[in-house]
Amino acid sequence: MGGTTDYSDWSHENLIKRVTELEKELKDNTKSANPTNKKNFKKPRCEREFDPSKYNTRLIALKLAYLGKRYNGFEHHAHPTPLTTIEEELWKALNKARLIFPQGVNPLAPGEVNWEGCEYSKCGRTDKGVSAFGQVIGIRVRSNRPLPKPKAKPALEESGEGDAGEEENMHNTYPRENGIEVTSAPLSPSAGIPGSKGSDRGTFSLEDPEIQESLDFNHITDEIPYPQVLNRLLPPDIRILAWCPSPPIDFSARFSCRERRYRYFFTQPAFSPIPSQLEHGTSASKMKDGWLDIDAMREAARLYEGLHDFRNFCKVDPGKQITNFERRIFYANIEEVDDYTSSLAYVNGGSFLDESVRSKANGESKAPKVYTFTLHGSAFLWHQVRHMVAILFLVGQGLEKPSVVSELLDVEKNPGRPTYEMATDTPLVLWDCIFPHEDDESRTDALDWHYIGDTPGYSEGKYGQAGLMDDLWKVWRERKIDSILAGELMGIVSRQGVEAHELSGGKGGREEVKRFLMEVIVQD
Template sequence: MTFKPLTLYTTTRRGTSRRARRKKMGLPEPEQTPDYTNWSASQLLKRITDLETQLRNNRIVPVTDPSVTAALPPKKKQKKDRPFDASRYNTRHIALKFAYLGQRYNGFEHHTGNKTPLPTIEEELWKAFMKTRLIFPTRGADLKEGEIDWEGTDYSKCGRTDRGVSAFGQVIGIRVRSLQPMPKEQSVQEEEQGDKMQGIEGNAKEQGSKEDKKPESKPWDHIRDELPYIQLLNRVLPEDIRMLAWCPTPPTDFNARFNCRERRYRYFFTSPAFAPVPGDAGLLTTATGKTLREGYLDIEAMRDAAKRYEGLHDFRNFCKVDPAKQISNFERRIFKASIEEVDVSQAPAGFISHPAFAQSVGAKNQMGGQGDMSIPKIYTFDVNGSAFLWHQVRHLVAVLFLVGQGFEPPSIISDLLDMEKYPTRPKYEMATDAPLVLWDCIFPDHEDIDQSREDAMEWVYVGETGGRETNKRPEMDGGDSKFGKGGIMDSIWDVWHKRKIDEILAGSLMDIVAAQGKRSPADVKLAPVAERSPRLFDGGDWPRPVGTYVPIARKQRMEPVEVVNARYLERKGPYQPKFMRKEDGDE
């Protein structure tokens, strides 16, 4: 059956062109009408039905000719990644040093089955390792979505920071995929050289094809010729978690926790700690008889108190007891405890004071001198020790703040370390989490704590040979994986700059509000401090009103550790966490 092309006719008023009428009605021009001769009966019936509907709605839309559509080439199927064959690769045990800002995370450690409101650092690490296919867990193929099991990866971690706590020198040990040639399989190695980034997304997938092949006669170098672990992981990690270095030769049977002989923490704070009150109404008398303005901290008294932490002591009055660990020995050794003023010409972002970053040739960077660029001043409580109990550092800082505000004398530290005077801990609040940083982890080549505690690990840092991508040529590509295009410094600067602008804006707002109005700060009249509710600084963003301050000596005491442990055993039974030594607590 042959059909003639369907033509639509309409009646128009005299003087009105047919073309204008067709355009007004939304009808297609004759040259736009499809060739209906190749259409099937069902297609024609459907088209007529559509046209009737469109005429009722006073519009007609163009239609694609099915004969033309059928002639189009089929769409190409998306190329699927080849199955990843782990047996083709060697593995090696390495150590990784990395940093993270902890305020967006629910602490470092992940616990299976324990859902948290925020992700943990370990969850992000696991996703990065699996996405880059750098690890081959024993149960890899059987793991459910969201499940984490490090078995088969020789995984170990140095410190378990709490929710909100940051780290700039965290260390893990782990067994990862390597480019080291398999024994008697040089031909396979040549093939791998072309697609060694198999399974890695984004730019990492192109890494192998761009890299020059090495001559067969050249021996494989375990640093220079290895996978760029730092860059592979940083590509897929969140911007506030950055890999900094890797150690290709950790000690035999390396365990990041038990091989670490010293952990170094820093707790940042300012003085004034909160907005001070002007005039005579803001002055108070401290526990040592000094006159101090409310909001400021007595730094010298804090230094006296901090020094008393040093040495081997029982710190049960400076921690939170975890009965699940059944810890009975609370002795820990503190190598150093001090209050240090931050030189704002050197930190933060003080690296630009180096002559290499001068604004122009022959120019000198004007960074200012010690203490003249930061009002209020910035300080840190630096504490280095062999190991720490659960929340120990935040308890140490909390008592220092009580001393600094004049609520307690420095001698309270010595008293709390005396088990005869204080066999149980008084109830006081620990300091807040955000300003605390696990600054570094030290791995000496000996176990004697009286010898030098210098780190003996041979770290390869980002930007060094083995710490950058081998296809990156700084003179050609504009970056060496540390500075320049695509370097780690660019990504960290981005994180810093956002927060720095927030600081500048908030600080400018305070100055504007303080200067507004006709009264000067000297004209402010408030009740004396003694007649107002005191405010207690705990490291947070604002002080807490405490009513009448109760000295530590008169505070209610916690139950003895032995009672807490016994009650837990009676309810839960004995429990020994995996890889947990009985004498080790939770940092």
């Protein structure tokens, strides 16, 4: 009865019939074991409505870095631009993280940038293509600090009058009623006096049981990790480096900044030199084509230091009625960048080296080297740094003497800017922004910066997997490979065909450029 059925004598038709019966039995058994009317108790996912009134806010400062080549500058403009701006990317990340919550804005598609209600301020407005490694913004954002329990309202408010306006105000990040916030002493002695902005936030008792939970909050370790949250949402070439949890009273990233530092990177030689035998019109007093006289550039750079009228070193914006062109430069110099290597071996050949470089090298130094024009100043005019660099390049090529800087700074003698080409944008970096106390002559930064990796519990945010350095490594590696491949290609081409020292003179040399600045003065 329970033995195995012998199918050896079954016909083909009977076997098919038997298989069909077994399949039907199996299907019926499966249905009975898994009834289709079983209820699904999983609730459908729905997006919870965000209630801004439940969250405290605080003013913080953020230090960020970005590579500007892919962006249309830092500042957002009302009119469309071919490339996005840094501010647009910050706006999208801040909204998506619900760190700000403008009324009527979809956090996943926040639309037009509008910083109203966020106490937003920015230090530098870098132009298209310009990078920054120390840009600073101030902004009021959502905080983890618990809100104190609301106090009983007067009878007039309980009747409903004024509620609509208060509810509408909850969509900004202004200080909440009875909210507690940590600030630092003002940078200016005149700030924070009674009656000034930020000094009338109200008083409270430390013994009040209603605010104990808010007082027990650690404003750093218990807070939202702002840099890490934003870095997960920002493009890889924009990164938050640090945050200041307690900016000074009346802090403004623009007006509290007392010093802005720039660096403009360039190579030595500035462009590919040609063999000596192909040059025309060279003399012992002129640098070899492509090479820069670094000593002359240093001499010219130092002439920028001090308080000067820089109207001949900027682009005048017709939309702004600027009457004061005086700016103070604290430091200006040409500095060599250490630890840079190059695969452009052909540049070190005898036919390509300038005589002054060959005599200083002693067979040890390799070209090309990398230098920066390092500049520290209180503030700068539109395109001022790039105009200053352009003049230094003319001095470095021997087309102008270092004294041309002093002549252009003399606006009585030269009241109009002469025509000259402005230096390109991508080598320029806003290196740092300094916020010292007003009476500090050393101009030491007074902000309490907390860099990624400093906060206990978030130490892996710098060197850990998917940390800041890991992100930057990917960005660096992509560009480094491009540099290596371009260098290898130049090396291959330089070794092909006739050797450089065997080439004879002809029409292949560059025509010597004659661009003396002071020949013609052209009014802007």
